[in-house]
Amino acid sequence: MKSVQDFSPNAFRAAYEARGWTQADVAKAIGVTVGTVGRWVRGKGAPSPRLFSVLSKELGVPRSRMLVPLAPSADxxxxxxxxxxxxxxxxxxxxxxxxxxxxxxxxxxxxxxxxxxxxxxxxxxxxxxxxxxxxxxxxxxxxxxxxxxx
Missing domain, CATH: 1.10.260.40 (lambda repressor-like DNA-binding domains)
Incomplete structure (x- = not known):
């Protein structure tokens, strides 16, 4: 399964920190390991589309807030x-x-x-x-x- 390609680690971190959450809080809320969340924060991976939807819902932020701007080369x-x-x-x-x-x-x-x-x-x-x-x-x-x- 493809990962969300335009995922912004910095925007993701800002979104969960704005809620006062830690990486462990995010991991528990969406059912992944803390290591997985850490990789996303370091830009070493990104959530799958399904997890991205869950993440957006749990953090209470629109998906667009955790993405880099849409590139003209987006397919x-x-x-x-x-x-x-x-x-x-x-x-x-x-x-x-x-x-x-x-x-x-x-x-x-x-x-x-x-x-x-x-x-x-x-x-x-x-x-x-x-x-x-x-x-x-x-x-x-x-x-x-x-x-x-x-």
């Missing part, structure tokens, strides 16, 4: 993980198969027009940011395909 998978969602979660909301979401994120499938508004809401991004991420995803796929040809 569709980054948007999903920033939102704390698994492919299965997105598939369920769109009433499609998880494989449809996987293909969309690999660039072998596309963002269907009827998905745009829902994905924009789920990922908490504008429609333009969603479209940009879809372009980044497709460009990455094309570059990988071209590299295989050579």
């Amino acid at each position: 569709l998978a980054v948007l999903r993980t920033r939102a704390g969602l698994r492919q299965e979660d997105v598939a369920e909301r769109l009433s499609v198969q998880a494989s449809d979401i996987s293909e969309m994120e690999l660039g072998t499938g596309r963002v269907r027009d009827e998905w745009g508004a829902t994905l924009s809401c789920l990922y908490d991004v504008s429609v333009d940011q969603l479209a940009n991420a879809a372009e980044v995803t497709e460009e990455r796929w094309r570059a990988e395909l071209e590299a295989k040809r050579h």
Whole structure:
């Protein structure tokens, strides 16, 4: 399972310290080890989308507060993980198969027009940011395909 790629260790630390929590408090609240929380604080890892959602809820802060600003190079998978969602979660909301979401994120499938508004809401991004991420995803796929040809 992918980790949340744009996780900000400094913002995470600020969020739990603002509550007066320690790393041990965070670990107990979300069901991980203190060592895991310590790795996140040191930037040696990041929570999974599921744990990121739990973390946001337990700390009472929006996910966006624990993320670095969205990069123009963010692809569709980054948007999903920033939102704390698994492919299965997105598939369920769109009433499609998880494989449809996987293909969309690999660039072998596309963002269907009827998905745009829902994905924009789920990922908490504008429609333009969603479209940009879809372009980044497709460009990455094309570059990988071209590299295989050579």
